Amino acid sequence: xxxxxxxxxxxxxxxxxxxxxxxxxxxxxxxxxxxxxxxxxxxxxxxxxxxxxxxxxxxxxxxxxxxxxxxxxxxxxxxxxxxxxxxxxxxxxxxxxxxxxxxxxxxxxxxxxxxxxxxxxxxxxxxxxxxxxxxxxxxxxxxxxxxxxxxxxxxxxxxxxxxxxxxxxxxxxxxxxxxxxxxxxxxxxxxxxxxxxx
Amino acid sequence: xxxxxxxxxxxxxxxxxxxxxxxxxxxxxxxxxxxxxxxxxxxxxxxxxxxxxxxxxxxxxxxxxxxxxxxxxxxxxxxxxxxxxxxxxxxxxxxxxxxxxxxxxxxxxxxxxxxxxxxxxxxxxxxxxxxxxxxxxxxxxxxxxxxxxxxxxxxxxxxxxxxxxxxxxxxxxxxxxxxxxxxxxxxxxxxxxxxxxxxxxxxxxxxxxxxxxxxxxxxxxxxxxxxxxxxxxxxxxxxxxxxxxxxxxxxxxxxxxxxxxxxxxxxxxxxxxxxxxxxxxxxxxxxxxxxxxxxxxxxxxxxxxxxxxxxxxxxxxxxxxxxxxxxxxxxxxxxxxxxxxxxxxxxxxxxxxxxxxxxxxxxxxxxxxxxxx
Numbered sequence: 001x002x003x004x005x006x007x008x009x010x011x012x013x014x015x016x017x018x019x020x021x022x023x024x025x026x027x028x029x030x031x032x033x034x035x036x037x038x039x040x041x042x043x044x045x046x047x048x049x050x051x052x053x054x055x056x057x058x059x060x061x062x063x064x065x066x067x068x069x070x071x072x073x074x075x076x077x078x079x080x081x082x083x084x085x086x087x088x089x090x091x092x093x094x095x096x097x098x099x100x101x102x103x104x105x106x107x108x109x110x111x112x113x114x115x116x117x118x119x120x121x122x123x124x125x126x127x128x129x130x131x132x133x134x135x136x137x138x139x140x141x142x143x144x145x146x147x148x149x150x151x152x153x154x155x156x157x158x159x160x161x162x163x164x165x166x167x168x169x170x171x172x173x174x175x176x177x178x179x180x181x182x183x184x185x186x187x188x189x190x191x192x193x194x195x196x197x198x
Numbered sequence: 199x200x201x202x203x204x205x206x207x208x209x210x211x212x213x214x215x216x217x218x219x220x221x222x223x224x225x226x227x228x229x230x231x232x233x234x235x236x237x238x239x240x241x242x243x244x245x246x247x248x249x250x251x252x253x254x255x256x257x258x259x260x261x262x263x264x265x266x267x268x269x270x271x272x273x274x275x276x277x278x279x280x281x282x283x284x285x286x287x288x289x290x291x292x293x294x295x296x297x298x299x300x301x302x303x304x305x306x307x308x309x310x311x312x313x314x315x316x317x318x319x320x321x322x323x324x325x326x327x328x329x330x331x332x333x334x335x336x337x338x339x340x341x342x343x344x345x346x347x348x349x350x351x352x353x354x355x356x357x358x359x360x361x362x363x364x365x366x367x368x369x370x371x372x373x374x375x376x377x378x379x380x381x382x383x384x385x386x387x388x389x390x391x392x393x394x395x396x397x398x399x400x401x402x403x404x405x406x407x408x409x410x411x412x413x414x415x416x417x418x419x420x421x422x423x424x425x426x427x428x429x430x431x432x433x434x435x436x437x438x439x440x441x442x443x444x445x446x447x448x449x450x451x452x453x454x455x456x457x458x459x460x461x462x463x464x465x466x467x468x469x470x471x472x473x474x475x476x477x478x479x480x481x482x483x484x485x486x487x488x489x490x491x492x493x494x495x496x497x498x499x500x501x502x503x504x505x506x507x508x509x510x511x512x513x514x515x516x517x518x519x520x521x522x523x524x525x526x527x528x529x530x531x532x533x534x535x536x537x538x539x540x541x542x543x544x545x546x547x548x549x550x551x552x553x554x555x556x557x558x559x560x561x562x563x564x565x566x567x568x569x570x571x
Binding site for chain 2: 021023111112113114116118119120147148150151154155158184185186189
């Protein structure tokens, strides 16, 4: 038995979302149809609204409804620190902690030739321009500890070297409050490698 | 290390099967294509979290079923352990270790240590360098977590670096990130070089005595590492390997850009096997090559035993058909006092009566097993 065409189209659209497989797409579509019509309307209008109003901050490339995002507009933050991340989600993760008061720069990805992502596809030259105007005292390269994250950090560090700005990288190691016993092997290995003197 | 029980659900050609084992020898006997090797594969899978013959996980699921399951109970350091692995046809596999869900499945690699000898291992001597690299990678990944992760990271760096070179040759990308990829390649490559070099040095000391025990001859076997970069003497430290690798890359970089691929590195490694001064690949007879391959595996067994301070599980797939009666006897004499052993064969007549005493024998037919001495 086949679903009606319009329902199939909805399932097909949902399936294209990241992390959604055929089964979940079916479940979501059927759920949406069961709920009151207003819910579908508000979902659709929220989607269109978000698309129409949000774009990337012209300074740091985080998301914003204004030309410049809320964080960049905040004058009370610490201009001596700049944190470079791959993805807008990373900004949110660091902001949630509430203890970092510097500014951000979102690269919009990591260098990965296998996925056709080269430095020119990322906001790296924009970063360099930004530094010429307002050089911070320290740049924190907060890319993930993967092969691509490390390579991206190394590449940026090489470009930044002539500026003389202090460059740091997020540490990797033990989760705080974690039991040694329960830590996965890869994390434990990296914690051993990055150990430091007391 | 002793496997106590094995339960399979929808695994390969088994709808369900429950087996318990003897501490010494366990024999799976049956005609061809009945599912004997699948039982060895299940034990291997529980130890390595990968199959020894197919790279596709879903091949392990019985035709038409939605999820395969392997439950195994074994002792290590005399402690009983329980491992349960589920392989669904869609989505990620999951596992429980002593009834606790496991977050990262790769952490389970090597909890149950096996040393296997299957048909493809016959290629160890006469096969391609890739066959010998697979031998190194399989053993070292199970024993050494750092090697295991470095292996995947190296492969990823290699893939990325090759893509940079290829796209550049096609005029579709620049070389601006090449220095970073080279650096990363050398960093992870050095770990593989160092670990493989040490392993082969150690194995070299073990292989001759084992070979002699197996053949009853006085032949000596020597292994020499041929790393994928040219070095006068193999470096002694990882840092020295990294430096040697970086220098070597630097020298060939122009050529690599021209040829659009990475020319040097552990992915080009090999090791030479020499029997009584002669290269076994070229000069050994087919029988000699097989015995030599088996000798290498048994040397590996003593290596693992020394590392774990207890013998690993031994899995032998249809080895008897390639050995004459004397060598079968020597092989059993080598294994018997040592390891719990699982053997598949087509007929029990290949065994000496005395060997089968105390052994647990399973008859395997069309995906079902029956007990029978």
